[in-house]
Each structure stands twice: as structure tokens, then as C-alpha cells.
Amino acid sequence: MKAEVKSLIDKFVANIPNSRTEEGQKESDRLLHAAMALTVTVEEKKEAGAYLRQAMRDRRHRRDVDVKSLISEVTPALSLSYIADKYFGKGRSWLYHRINNATVNGKKAAFTNEELETLADSFSDLSNRLSALSLVIHRSLQ
Numbered sequence: 001m002k003a004e005v006k007s008l009i010d011k012f013v014a015n016i017p018n019s020r021t022e023e024g025q026k027e028s029d030r031l032l033h034a035a036m037a038l039t040v041t042v043e044e045k046k047e048a049g050a051y052l053r054q055a056m057r058d059r060r061h062r063r064d065v066d067v068k069s070l071i072s073e074v075t076p077a078l079s080l081s082y083i084a085d086k087y088f089g090k091g092r093s094w095l096y097h098r099i100n101n102a103t104v105n106g107k108k109a110a111f112t113n114e115e116l117e118t119l120a121d122s123f124s125d126l127s128n129r130l131s132a133l134s135l136v137i138h139r140s141l142q
Helices: 002-013 016-022 020-036 042-060 066-072 079-087 090-098 115-139
Strands: none
Touching: 002 016, 002 020, 002 042, 016 020, 016 090, 020 042, 079 090, 079 115
């Protein structure tokens, strides 16, 4: 595949978060049309389509966020098994695979944006519950 086609597809995928605005949508359309205009043969179009699908899959799974490092300081105080079950409805190995970027069925496990949001929300919920508990204990001392 031509390097210019790859570059335009990569720019298109990177622009996806901006596609919610009219200007961002126009830029996405321009990038995708420009990339596809550079493909001539059926084989080139198939190859570009396959590259686009893979780039979209890679974008959905956030391998750029190192959750393991982010939570390393508090991991000993957390029950990741509880978080996996209560907030994700999954087993602890599912969560551990994503945190550790384990290879599962030949692919690196990673969080999606939605899963990262759920993880962040779970930490907020636990924080609020612990703060409320702390307040109750402090009040009992008075």
C-alpha cells in the first residue's frame, strides 16, 4: 500500500474524536476521500479497507494508557476482583489481562475508551464510599 494512503488513513482515524463537529466531519470526509482517491485497483482498495478496519480496531483498544503504572501505588489496597465483578460484570482475569496488557488469543488485551471510563468511575465510586465511611468514623469520635 502506498505510504500516502496509510498516512491519510492514520490522519482520518486520529481525527475521529473531532468528527462530532461539522468542521471535524468535513475534515474526516476530506481525508477519507483523499486516501481512497489514491487507490486505483481493486486490490489497492481492499488493502486500504483492511488497513482502515485494523486502524479503527487499534483506536478502540487503548494500548497507549498504561493502567498498571497509573494504579501501581494503590493496587495493594484494591480488590481488583471486586472491581471486575461489580463494575464490569467480568471475572478478575479479564481485568488483570487488560491491566497487564496480556496476550489473549494472539492479541494484546487493552481497555476500550468505555472500559477506561467505567474503571475511572469505579475508582470515583469507591473513593466516595470510603470518604463517607471516614466521615462516619470521625463523627463517632466526637
